[in-house]
Amino acid sequence: MVGQMIARRVVGLTLELIKEGKTADRALLIAGQPGTGKTVIAMGEFVEIQIDRPATGSVPIELIFSLEKAVTFLALFSGDTGQIKSEVRERINDKVAEWHEEGKAEIVPGVLFTDEVHMLDIEFFSFLNRALESDMVLILIMATNRGITNIRETNQQSPHGIPIDLLDCLLIMTTEPYEADEIK
Ligand SMILES: Nc1ncnc2c1ncn2[C@@H]1O[C@H](COP(=O)(O)OP(=O)(O)OP(=O)(O)O)[C@@H](O)[C@H]1O
Numbered sequence: 001m002v003g004q005m006i007a008r009r010v011v012g013l014t015l016e017l018i019k020e021g022k023t024a025d026r027a028l029l030i031a032g033q034p035g036t037g038k039t040v041i042a043m044g045e046f047v048e049i050q051i052d053r054p055a056t057g058s059v060p061i062e063l064i065f066s067l068e069k070a071v072t073f074l075a076l077f078s079g080d081t082g083q084i085k086s087e088v089r090e091r092i093n094d095k096v097a098e099w100h101e102e103g104k105a106e107i108v109p110g111v112l113f114t115d116e117v118h119m120l121d122i123e124f125f126s127f128l129n130r131a132l133e134s135d136m137v138l139i140l141i142m143a144t145n146r147g148i149t150n151i152r153e154t155n156q157q158s159p160h161g162i163p164i165d166l167l168d169c170l171l172i173m174t175t176e177p178y179e180a181d182e183i184k
Helices: 005-019 038-052 067-075 086-101 122-133
Strands: 027-031 063-066 105-108 110-114 137-144 148-150 157-159 171-174
Touching: 005 027, 005 038, 005 137, 005 171, 027 038, 038 110, 038 137, 110 122, 122 137
Parallel strands: 027 137, 027 171, 063 105, 110 137
Antiparallel strands: 148 157
């Protein structure tokens, strides 16, 4: 990966602090123009956390259900609109809770990554607020290429289309357009 040193340093430092059990901002927003590497930076952090995760070993765990997998799984049900029906979400939550209760699944704290965050509706933002209060999410990383825009399904505008209460909790960094010598 080339360039974007500030954003990469902020994300990397946050990860180190979390791994050392020190206080760190757990909700990051990467904002920048399309194609400036926001997704690559966030995915790099995700991979590192997954690799570092200690093996569970001894218990007969049939399924390890990380939050990221849950989100991917939910995405299968979201169709073209990107919206997940609340009854589908509830049924999956119940199933995962049941597997967890029966010892068939382990829920692994991890990175929750939400790309194109300006596309989310109010219901999803409240899910993110709840996720931040949960021990399951070590770090929430969001990315957007929008400036001031409408919060979806409302008449309100806000920076990056994110409600102000969530915006207040975020550490925001930017990616910069590339210089000619970085992309030659
Ligand atoms: N610094 C970089 N080093 C190497 N490859 C990069 C870098 N930045 C971007 N790319 C490549 O450019 C493409 C677009 O990057 P990416 O999807 O991360 O951009 P983005 O900022 O998330 O864009 P968007 O706002 O459209 O979602 C990818 O193929 C990625 O691998």
